[in-house]
Amino acid sequence: MTDLQLMGAITLTSAVLIGAIGLCLVMWARRQSLVAALVVAALVPFGAVVAAVAVNVNAMFLSSHDADVIWFVLAVTSVLAVALAVILGRSLGRELKRVGDEARRLAEEGPDAAGSDGAASVAPVTAELAHLSAELADTRERLAVARERERAADGARRQVVAFVSHDLRSPLAGIQAASQGLRDGVFDDPSTALDGIESAVQRMARMIDDLAELSRPGSDDAPASEPDHARVDLAAVVRDVVAHVLPVATDAGVVLDSQIEDGVVVTGDADDLARLLDNLVANAVRSSGSGGRVLVAAQNADGGVRLVVEDTCGGIAEHDRRRVLEPGFQGDGAVGASGLGLAIVDSVVEAHGGKVAVGSTGEGCSVEVRIPQGA
Structure with a gap:
């Protein structure tokens, strides 16, 4: 070697x-x-x-x-x-x-x-640590998006539950007033009160179906807010709403009048439009109090329909008028109210492509709804 x-x-x-x-x-x-x-x-x-x-x-x-x-x-x-x-x-x-x-x-x-x-x-x-840090940041963003989506879905559920709970009050009040009227014999034709009770029960059943749909697994959003497009005889809807709110108004000592033009037709969702009118009329009756008066008007106007509900609630302050459509807002003296009525109205009108205007008259408030006929 x-x-x-x-x-x-x-x-x-x-x-x-x-x-x-x-x-x-x-x-x-x-x-x-x-x-x-x-x-x-x-x-x-x-x-x-x-x-x-x-x-x-x-x-x-x-x-x-x-x-x-x-x-x-x-x-x-x-x-x-x-x-x-x-x-x-x-x-x-x-x-x-x-x-x-x-x-x-x-x-x-x-x-x-x-x-x-x-x-x-x-x-x-190192490049490896740079990649790991980038992956961590990306994970944070994905989690944030997922959490925001979850919060939005939860908020939608809560809003629907609140809206449906609010809407259930009106048919329940109508049933109570109609049944009391039948018991006291104030109706000349009992079938009118029975028809009103049946209509209220059907509306309540549809609301409960909405809640059942919302509670199903995988239902991340509220029931569809877009209206089912169909031709709706709005004059008939107004008459039905006035008829089933009338016992409540009578029991409260409020005069309920209507001015309904024939041929008032709109494309939209009949159930949602009934909710809209029911909230407007029921709120007006509740706000007017004993001795008050509520007027419901429906007419064709400017390529659409115009709905107006006037009451004698005493008016609304200017600073409250700008907030009255906000969910949860309650004006002065809104005892027992949830502050959702006009918020529900606003959401339905928006889904139909319309507009809501709230104003004051000499004796009370006026809510004007305009919906295009081709909504």
């Missing part, structure tokens, strides 16, 4: 032995810290060189002078390697901590949690 071959064998053997020891040290250092693992990994090759040089010096393959030069070079380069390993380890540690903090914050606080301070201005140390 030549001297070169022997030196190669010595170097290879030293590298294998020191490498095996270094691997064990790296595995141990990984459990301590990232910096320690990188420092050990950086020093293992130097250890292999030191071992190989020491053996070759003892075997007289290298002179003492050559060995001294090698020791000096190894010392300088090992210091540089350790410094670079420490710098890289600390940078990686800070970046991993930042990503870990964001993941923990996302788990604890959800997608609404803000990112760590300065996260956007500090460039990730």
Whole structure:
């Protein structure tokens, strides 16, 4: 074996032995810290060189002078390697901590949690960490979108439940008033009261069907707000609503009149339009009080239909007029009201492409609804 071959064998053997020891040290250092693992990994090759040089010096393959030069070079380069390993380890540690903090914050606080301070201005140390950070940010956005969708669906459910609960009051009041009138014998023709009760029961059944549909699994939205397009005899709808609210008005001491023009027809949803009118008329009767008067008018106007409900509630303040269509708004003296009546009216009119205007008359309030005939 030549001297070169022997030196190669010595170097290879030293590298294998020191490498095996270094691997064990790296595995141990990984459990301590990232910096320690990188420092050990950086020093293992130097250890292999030191071992190989020491053996070759003892075997007289290298002179003492050559060995001294090698020791000096190894010392300088090992210091540089350790410094670079420490710098890289600390940078990686800070970046991993930042990503870990964001993941923990996302788990604890959800997608609404803000990112760590300065996260956007500090460039990730490695491409892998940059990809991980981007994936985390994308996950946060997807969760935020999902949560917003869930909140919107929950809000729609709550609104429908509130609207239906509000709408149930009017037919219940009509049934109560009609049954009381039948008991007291105030109706000349009992079939009129019975027809009103039957109509109210049918309306309540449709509302309960809406709630049942909303409660089905996978029903993320409220029942369709777009009207079923069909020709609706609005004059007949107005007459039906006036007929079933009349017992309530009579019981409350309110005079309920109507001025209905023949041939008032619109394209829309008959049930929704009945809800609209029922809320307007019932609210007007409730607001007018004993001795009051409510007028319901329906006519063709300007390529559409015009509905007007006037009462004697005493009027509405200017600052309240701007908010009266907001869900939950209750004006002065709105005892027992939920503040949803005109909000329901507004939602139905909007679904039919119409407009609502609220104003004051000399004695009370006036609500005007305009709906295009081709809604």
